[in-house]
Amino acid sequence: MRAAVLIEPNRPLEVLEVDLEAPDPDQVRVAVAACGVCHSDVSLVNGTFPIMGPTVPGHEAAGVVTEVGSGVTHLSVGDHVVLSPNPACGHCRSCRRGRPGACAETAALMTSTFPDGSTKLSRGGEVLYRGLGLAGWATEVVVSGNGAVAIADDVPLDVACVIGCAVQTGVGAALNTASIEPGDSVLVVGAGGIGVSIAAGAAIAGATRVIVSDPSEARREQAMQFGATDVIDPTRTDVVAEVSSLVPGGVDTAFDAVGSAALIDTCLAATCNGGETVLVGAAPMTDSVSVNPVTMMFAEKGIKGSLLGSSLAPRDIPRLVELWRAGRLPLDQMVTARLPLAEVNDAVRDAEAGKGLRTVLMMD
Numbered sequence: 001m002r003a004a005v006l007i008e009p010n011r012p013l014e015v016l017e018v019d020l021e022a023p024d025p026d027q028v029r030v031a032v033a034a035c036g037v038c039h040s041d042v043s044l045v046n047g048t049f050p051i052m053g054p055t056v057p058g059h060e061a062a063g064v065v066t067e068v069g070s071g072v073t074h075l076s077v078g079d080h081v082v083l084s085p086n087p088a089c090g091h092c093r094s095c096r097r098g099r100p101g102a103c104a105e106t107a108a109l110m111t112s113t114f115p116d117g118s119t120k121l122s123r124g125g126e127v128l129y130r131g132l133g134l135a136g137w138a139t140e141v142v143v144s145g146n147g148a149v150a151i152a153d154d155v156p157l158d159v160a161c162v163i164g165c166a167v168q169t170g171v172g173a174a175l176n177t178a179s180i181e182p183g184d185s186v187l188v189v190g191a192g193g194i195g196v197s198i199a200a201g202a203a204i205a206g207a208t209r210v211i212v213s214d215p216s217e218a219r220r221e222q223a224m225q226f227g228a229t230d231v232i233d234p235t236r237t238d239v240v241a242e243v244s245s246l247v248p249g250g251v252d253t254a255f256d257a258v259g260s261a262a263l264i265d266t267c268l269a270a271t272c273n274g275g276e277t278v279l280v281g282a283a284p285m286t287d288s289v290s291v292n293p294v295t296m297m298f299a300e301k302g303i304k305g306s307l308l309g310s311s312l313a314p315r316d317i318p319r320l321v322e323l324w325r326a327g328r329l330p331l332d333q334m335v336t337a338r339l340p341l342a343e344v345n346d347a348v349r350d351a352e353a354g355k356g357l358r359t360v361l362m363m364d
């Protein structure tokens with residue numbers, strides 16, 4: 001099989017022939033049809049996130065099942081599936097208390113391996129690592145069965161793939177992590193694939209004011225297609241002042257969908273008393289935020305992390321497909337470019353430059 005391998009950060013990826021082992025009993029093998037380019041992959045390529053060694057990025061994929069481990073009963077060869085990076089195990093302490101985003105198995109995201117330390121991937125005997133829990137910039141993947149969710153054959157796989165990360169993360173942050181009530185107001189900082197999905201999720205949750213801030217005019221326009229009611233250009237306007245003129249007292253919930261300490265401060269300042277800030281963007285590992293405990297205590301403000309939208313793939317992927325079908329998630333508009341795997345370096349460059357909204361790599 002072929003895969004795009006990141007040998008070292010800040011070097012062009014190389015599309016190489018690599019070896020993939022057969023699935024374990026609880027795993028499946030999938031022929032990848034399409035895999036999106038998320039900013040988290042860009043962060044691997046440009047060294048913002050560390051890598052363990054030669055790595056295959058890509059964690060937003062959809063494809064067709066080609067081999068089913070003996071213990072997997074919910075899938076058959078030929079099923080179309082959306083893949084979820086590092087799926088929740090369903091039985092650890094966090095999963096049992098309804099916090100799948102905090103599943104103990106997500107620790108494997110940091111090691112770029114399966115939870116048991118294996119990767120199934122190698123080249124000439126050298127281990128290749130699984131990027132952010134999938135290694136989807138490849139013609140084939142082996143994944144845990146609970147991370148492969150069957151979808152109807154009529155859903156285009158090059159659109160469905162964005163559900164795997166951007167949509168599970170963004171819509172899930174609004175529907176699962178946050179506590180948005182009908183009539184609430186929301187601020188979303190950053191309008192990439194993640195931010196526009198948060199905006200769409202907030203609208204689905206019943207928020208009536210969905211304010212989106214992004215320096216890119218094109219991204220602000222795209223946000224309006226995904227449910228934003230107001231947009232702000234942070235290079236021209238003070239975001240906190242603008243939010244408080246739109247919603248006196250501040251928004252109920254603010255989301256950082258960029259990943260920076262300074263923008264988390266903006267979110268905290270833009271929320272009302274009793275409001276909540278949700279951290280979705282992946283800030284550099286060295287960033288830290290300081291909060292004033294008295295302000296937080298007196299104003300009862302909250303701050304909460306959200307990994308992959310606190311999603312439980314078998315529950316959330318089918319409902320996201322249904323929301324797309326019902327016209328409430330314009331995923332077709334999220335995929336603004338399709339490139340062959342061989343052009344992976346152009347796709348990464350476009351994602352880093354914010355060109356389009358989501359570029360999808362096509363594997364055939």
Ligand SMILES: NC(=O)c1ccc[n+]([C@@H]2O[C@H](COP(=O)([O-])OP(=O)(O)OC[C@H]3O[C@@H](n4cnc5c(N)ncnc54)[C@H](O)[C@@H]3O)[C@@H](O)[C@H]2O)c1
Pocket residue numbers: 037038039040041043165166169189190191192193194195213214215216219234257258259263279280281282283306307308309351354357
């Ligand atoms: N929590 C999770 O599970 C999870 C999952 C996927 C991605 N992420 C992270 O979410 C973030 C967004 O990912 P993406 O793929 O949408 O990225 P993206 O690069 O497509 O979008 C980021 C957007 O932020 C905008 N931006 C930059 N500076 C800004 C500022 N000062 N104010 C407002 N907007 C600003 C950019 O113009 C761009 O439109 C990344 O940090 C990514 O690593 C987190």
Ligand SMILES: [Zn+2]
Pocket residue numbers: 038039040041059060165166
């Ligand atoms: Zn992602």
Ligand SMILES: [Zn+2]
Pocket residue numbers: 088089090091092093094095096100102103104105
């Ligand atoms: Zn778990």
